Amino acid sequence: MKMNKFAMVALSLAVMAGCKGGSDGGNGGGDNGGGGGVVETPASESYTRTVLERFVEMHNDEADYIFYDFTFPRTEDHLVAANDEYKCGASYCSLDGNPVAPDSLWRHEVSSEKLVPVYHAVIDGETEQRDERVLNGMKAIEDAIGRPVFEDKGFIHFSAEDVSDPTAINYADAAARGKGGLIMSVGTAQEYTETPTRSSATQCGTVAAAPYISGAPNQIIDSRGVIQSDKGWAWINLGNDTCGFDSDIVAHEASHYLFVIGGMSGDNNSDHDLNGHFNGFGANGTGSFTESPRAVLHTIYNNAIGAPVASMAYTWDAR
DSSP states (O other): OOOOOOOOOOOOOSOOOOEOOOOOOSSOOOOSSSSSSSOOOOOOOOHHHHHHOOOOOOHHGGGGOOOOOSSSSSSOHHHHHOTTTTTSSSSEEEESSSOOOOOOOOEEOSSSSOOOOEEEEEEEEEEOEEEEEEEHHHHHHHHTTTOOEEEEEEEEEETTGGOOOSSSSOOGGTTTTTTTEEEEEOOOOOOOOOOOBBBBTTOEEEEESSSSSOOOEEEEOOTTTTEEEEEEEEEEEEEBBBOOOOHHHHHHHHHHHHHHHHOOOOTTTTTTTTOEEEBEEETTTTTOOOHHHHHHHHHHHOOOOOGGGGGGGOOSTTT
16 A cells, blocks of 8 residues: 655544554564463453453543534535545544443444444555455454344545544545445554664554554443444544555554554553553563453343443353
8 A cells, every 4th residue: 555655633632542562464473562472362251351440440431531512414515425424523523412421331332233334545546455364363352242233335445635634534435325434444543763762663553543553542422331433434544655454453553443442552561552552452572462352342241231240240250
């Protein structure tokens, strides 16, 4: 994918995920934020509940920043023309103007009736081709949860000019297929200039509001704490000129999206950090997508929406 070289401004102070490591192909090898290669981290009920309780704490903190000032779908001519009627002015916008239930575990709705729409980005006339690493990463997510999660909506086309301004991207190519979804984009992970404290190209995979940035996506949430996967656009940016990725990093970034949590690993010396990575999921050199996050995914998406963590059935061992 052709790389655009220009200065990008993050759309949000929050960063859903910025993960390093990864090879150019195959499974394994990718280690998001921990170093030391992939180490299989066993799942357990107690650790899974610890992670989920931390997610709830994070969501309670984020609830103060939900934006309530828009009515959706928005009717501004430029947003309608760009098929961006669910453009949100913050990290999260309320779908219906009602507050999110406290102590809720935010998630997407995944059922036989409703799947997460997925589009494959084609920029500047490149060949329509689904990347096998992307497909394998999505399959790993579905295998972990135990049922279909994603609905493949095909390709979405952008010109280089479309993606040169992250505040004005045109999604009109998908207008007949939907008003939002998850865009898988190869080659558009943000690159950084090397500094004494940060190596270049550390962002091998991100969940973001646009290509070439690490700003968190703007997402629509309802009063139950359910993110509206089909309303508004989120990008998973994978790899760039100097930083490869593998299917585990695809699964890792898609997990950030499904967990509705993010951020760089904040404390690699604890069992789980304050910003969304945990053992087996980018912390402490324990790999990017091992058994631990698979158990978390399985438990979240095999319990009812709104179920308190304490009463959720731990479903991983019974799968």
